[in-house]
Amino acid sequence: MIERYLIQYFLAVTDHGNFSRAAQQCRVSQPTLSVGIAKLESLVGHVLFHRTNRRVELTSAGAAFSLHARRIETEFSRAAQTMAIEQAGKLVRIGLLATLPDHWVEAAIRAACSVRGERIEIVEGRMRDLMPRLERGRIDVILGIVDEAADRSDILFEEGYALAMAADHPLAGHAALEAEQVASAEMIVRRNCEALPHVSRFFTRRGVRPFFSARTADDARAVAFIKAGLGITVMPCCFAQAGMAMPTLIGFEQKRRIGMITDPAGRRRIEESEGLKRLTRTIRALADQRA
Structure with a gap:
């Protein structure tokens, strides 16, 4: 039986290409993570990573396993999220782009936190850090950089x-x-x-x-x-x-275009969040004032 923490170790190494940074993400020591990866390889019967002095890369078996691992971890996260919401009321997990001014962030978060009955969880980082979290269901929405193909309604300002x-x-x-x-x-x-x-x-x-x-x-x-x-x-x-x-x-x-990127599976729930609506209104208002 493959336990969830082994999948999380595997995905962390896959995303970072480095055992040290993966261990930091998983909040374990590097030897502990290495033992976990070895256990996972034993369970699946394949070597999952090519290890060199400069970088760790997926083997062909590792690449095939990663497709299933991401789906499994996404479903785990969504199940845990659903249970948490049932237990503690509405929770919106927001990935926040690090390159936004502090006074804008303060005003926007204050507006979001003013809504009773909702809880806000903030995960800050760069887009390359936040997107994998969204794809795995670990956050519900990103306030960050959107590409040219984004729905115009999701763009807050340019x-x-x-x-x-x-x-x-x-x-x-x-x-x-x-x-x-x-x-x-x-x-x-x-x-x-x-x-x-x-x-x-x-x-x-x-x-x-x-x-x-x-x-x-x-x-x-x-x-x-x-x-x-x-x-x-x-x-x-x-x-x-x-x-x-x-x-x-x-x-x-x-x-750059700053907007909202949401997980399609949770988009309806996000759209019903009054706290998120107040946050985005505040960002739009600040952008309009600056302009």
């Missing part, structure tokens, strides 16, 4: 990117700047930025190789660095706030 700098920065008086104009400016790297590869290519193609004064995966910390005058960075326009200037970066046309 925005571009700009150069974020302290309000007293020497370049802050410009409405728009060329890449060459910021070539000598210190830059801050936002590690979680979904547009980071585009930003890097944009400056490299123009021969701009700036000095990086900081690297951070925390956008609140990036804003603090910017306001303190440590450097400038490319950020979504929703981060505009007092103490910062955000001139347009001429020629950088990258945009």
Whole structure:
């Protein structure tokens, strides 16, 4: 008999391609996870992973098993979710994109939490972390980046990117700047930025190789660095706030659409959530005010 925790170990290794990160996700030690994977391989009678020094990859048997494993884990999660809802009332599990400004998130969550009889659970991360959780039924909806094929009703707002700098920065008086104009400016790297590869290519193609004064995966910390005058960075326009200037970066046309991505199996229940409706109304209102 294959126990559920073995399937969870297997899927974590599959998604991360790394035993260490998979163990962190499963909240177990790496040796414990390795023993679990060995037990699973013994139960199914196949080697499921090719192990190298650089990465762990699925074997052909592992790839075939993964299709069944994801379906099984999804059904487990949905069953557990149904039982939890029956026991504790309405629960909405929201995957929240990490690259949204803190003051927007605070206002939106406050609105959602004002609904009596509903509980909110927040899982924060990047889209590559949140989508597998949605597919497995571990969250009900994602507030994040939607693609061009998304239903227009699911899109909350669309925005571009700009150069974020302290309000007293020497370049802050410009409405728009060329890449060459910021070539000598210190830059801050936002590690979680979904547009980071585009930003890097944009400056490299123009021969701009700036000095990086900081690297951070925390956008609140990036804003603090910017306001303190440590450097400038490319950020979504929703981060505009007092103490910062955000001139347009001429020629950088990258945009993002922020909206709701739901699990089709739970879409009806999500649509009935008053807390989620208030959350999305608040985000739309803040986007309209910014515009």
